Amino acid sequence: MCTAINVKLKDTYFGRNLDLDYLFDARIIIVPRNYKIVFKKEESIFSHYAMMGVGTVIDDYPLFADVINEKGLSIAGLNFPFNAKYYKFDANKKNFATYELVLYLLATCKNISEVKTTLKKINVLDEDFSPSIKLTPLHFLISDVNSSIVLETTSEGMKIYDNKFNILTNNPPFKYQLEYLSSFDKLTNQSLDPKSISLSSQAFYSYGSGGYGLPGDYSSASRFIKANFVKNYLVPSNKELENVRSFFSVLDSVYMPYGSIKTPLGYEHTRYTTCYNTSRGILYYKTYENPNINEILMSKYNLDNSSLTLVDFNKHFDPLN
Numbered sequence: 001m002c003t004a005i006n007v008k009l010k011d012t013y014f015g016r017n018l019d020l021d022y023l024f025d026a027r028i029i030i031v032p033r034n035y036k037i038v039f040k041k042e043e044s045i046f047s048h049y050a051m052m053g054v055g056t057v058i059d060d061y062p063l064f065a066d067v068i069n070e071k072g073l074s075i076a077g078l079n080f081p082f083n084a085k086y087y088k089f090d091a092n093k094k095n096f097a098t099y100e101l102v103l104y105l106l107a108t109c110k111n112i113s114e115v116k117t118t119l120k121k122i123n124v125l126d127e128d129f130s131p132s133i134k135l136t137p138l139h140f141l142i143s144d145v146n147s148s149i150v151l152e153t154t155s156e157g158m159k160i161y162d163n164k165f166n167i168l169t170n171n172p173p174f175k176y177q178l179e180y181l182s183s184f185d186k187l188t189n190q191s192l193d194p195k196s197i198s199l200s201s202q203a204f205y206s207y208g209s210g211g212y213g214l215p216g217d218y219s220s221a222s223r224f225i226k227a228n229f230v231k232n233y234l235v236p237s238n239k240e241l242e243n244v245r246s247f248f249s250v251l252d253s254v255y256m257p258y259g260s261i262k263t264p265l266g267y268e269h270t271r272y273t274t275c276y277n278t279s280r281g282i283l284y285y286k287t288y289e290n291p292n293i294n295e296i297l298m299s300k301y302n303l304d305n306s307s308l309t310l311v312d313f314n315k316h317f318d319p320l321n
Contacts, residue, residue: 001261001268003223003254004066004076006143006166009236009243011279014074014143016066017251018054021261021268025056027313028283028296029064032305037103040127041095048107049073050303052283052296054274057310058133063099070298071110072145072278075102077138079170084137085155086126093123098138100125111144119160124153141168145279150174167228170220177224184225187214189233218261223254240277244284244293247275258288272313289314 004016018026031037031051038044038061053067066076077098089095096104101124109115128134139152141163148163152173161174165181168174214229215222230253234246251273258269275284281298301309 001170001218001220001223001256002076002078003227003251004078004141004168005227005231005247005250006074006141006148007231007234007247007250008146009234009246010238010240011243011277012072012143012145013243013247013275014066014068014076014278015247015251015273015275015284016076016078016141017255017270018065018272018274019256019268019270021263021265023271026054026065026272027056028285028311029053029055029057029062029067030298030301030303030309030311031062031103032301032303032307032309034304034306035308036306037107039096039100039104041089041125042100042104045104045107049110050298051103051106052276052281052298052301054272054283054285054313057308058129060308061129062103062308063129064102066274066276067102067106068276068278068281068283069106069110070281070303072281073106073109073111073115074143074276074278075106076141076168077102077136078141078168079137080139080152081137081171083152083154083171083173084139085153086124086135087153088126090123094121095123095125097125097127097129098135099129102140105142112142112147112149115142115149116160119151119158122158124158139168139174141166143278165228167224167231169224169227172221177221180221181225181228184214184229187229218254218256227251227254244275244277248273248284248286248293251275285313287314 001019006014049069053064055064068074148166150161152159231250256270261268272287
């Protein structure tokens with residue numbers, strides 16, 4: 001269960017809440033331009049755009065949850081159980097498993113237009129990373145500094161949706177999220193007359209009544225509505241810190257506290273939150289263990305290297321101030 005957004009303020013910011021009921025070895029991964037990217041069915045790439053994101057590394061292979069490249073293209077994979085479907089090998093197309101597809105798109109594309117063109121030639125392959133590491137059912141928010149799309153592969157085939165709302169959660173499929181969203185198009189940040197919301201006395205009046213009926217539970221559909229509402233009323237600033245705080249406030253509005261959601265595996269909660277300034281290659285992040293806003297710059301690393309750089313995700317960098 002996760003929420004991902006793309007927001008245009010002074011710069012463009014992309015990020016997500018990663019909500020899970022289990023631990024994984026999350027870390028910051030910098031993929032330099034000369035790191036060899038190996039694919040199971042397609043030729044390796046030896047030179048490409050640099051990337052920075054959060055994920056895990058297995059056998060020197062980066063598996064990203066969210067990541068950007070140096071051109072400002074960004075991708076987040078979100079859990080999409082029961083709806084995601086992957087396909088058998090297609091000799092007429094390029095075949096990539098989902099974890100490979102993220103790398104391929106960011107290695108070769110610099111904007112949404114190029115992503116759309118590239119996806120026309122791709123088949124999303126039903127092939128596990130290894131016998132012990134199965135494919136995760138995912139759909140994707142893909143954004144550049146100006147726009148976003150949603151990529152879903154279902155029993156109906158590959159679907160690419162222009163996403164003017166710049167937001168994605170989990171189930172149901174994106175087209176149904178949009179239908180649900182239309183039921184809340186009267187919500188506003190303006191306060192309403194008490195009589196318009198059936199309050200018998202002005203004694204019940206409160207600022208914020210324009211959002212009366214805004215969902216507050218943690219379901220995917222409700223998080224889609226709430227995060228979109230909060231995002232719509234952000235006030236851009238000329239100061240980076242204020243814009244970063246504003247971005248985090250959207251994801252904080254759908255933050256899952258520990259203990260509030262019980263699953264068969266334990267308690268699902270927000271493990272981390274990322275905010276990438278995709279215009280400038282900066283990652284700001286918070287974790288469950290360290291709620292301070294920390295920052296890391298892609299440009300501080302050797303982007304012409306040929307080996308991955310791994311940074312402890314729980315390392316306490318100097319907070320943004």
